[in-house]
Amino acid sequence: MAQKQQARRSKTAPSSETGEQAMIEAILEGSPEAVGVAVIRLDCGCRKMAAVGPSGNPASKIIMYRDKAQSICDQCKGDHGDFQRVVKQFISWKKPEPDHATMEMISAKVLGN
Numbered sequence: 001m002a003q004k005q006q007a008r009r010s011k012t013a014p015s016s017e018t019g020e021q022a023m024i025e026a027i028l029e030g031s032p033e034a035v036g037v038a039v040i041r042l043d044c045g046c047r048k049m050a051a052v053g054p055s056g057n058p059a060s061k062i063i064m065y066r067d068k069a070q071s072i073c074d075q076c077k078g079d080h081g082d083f084q085r086v087v088k089q090f091i092s093w094k095k096p097e098p099d100h101a102t103m104e105m106i107s108a109k110v111l112g113n
């Protein structure tokens with residue numbers, strides 16, 4: 001692990017991905033059959049997440065959340081996180097990760113590329 005040098009800095013200034021990672025773990029915990037969590041980051045800072053099953057099927061409801069906030073922003077309340085505002089989408093795989101072909105298949109199905 002090459003994280004040793006960054007550990008001290010991230011303690012004083014936690015990155016926004018800390019909350020995201022905690023959320024991913026909570027979703028995986030609630031969806032034992034899931035192989036990963038699809039994460040969609042929106043330009044407003046909110047995120048959409050959903051557990052993904054072994055064949056690329058949804059394994060949970062879509063969860064929307066915003067770091068350190070009681071609720072998602074007003075824009076998301078209006079458009080429910082329109083895909084035009086997506087800045088990044090990826091799947092956070094549960095360990096052990098599925099084989100490469102399976103990951104490709106699931107990514108294509110879930111993220112559509």
Ligand SMILES: [Zn+2]
Pocket residue numbers: 042044045046072073074075076077
């Ligand atoms: Zn938002």
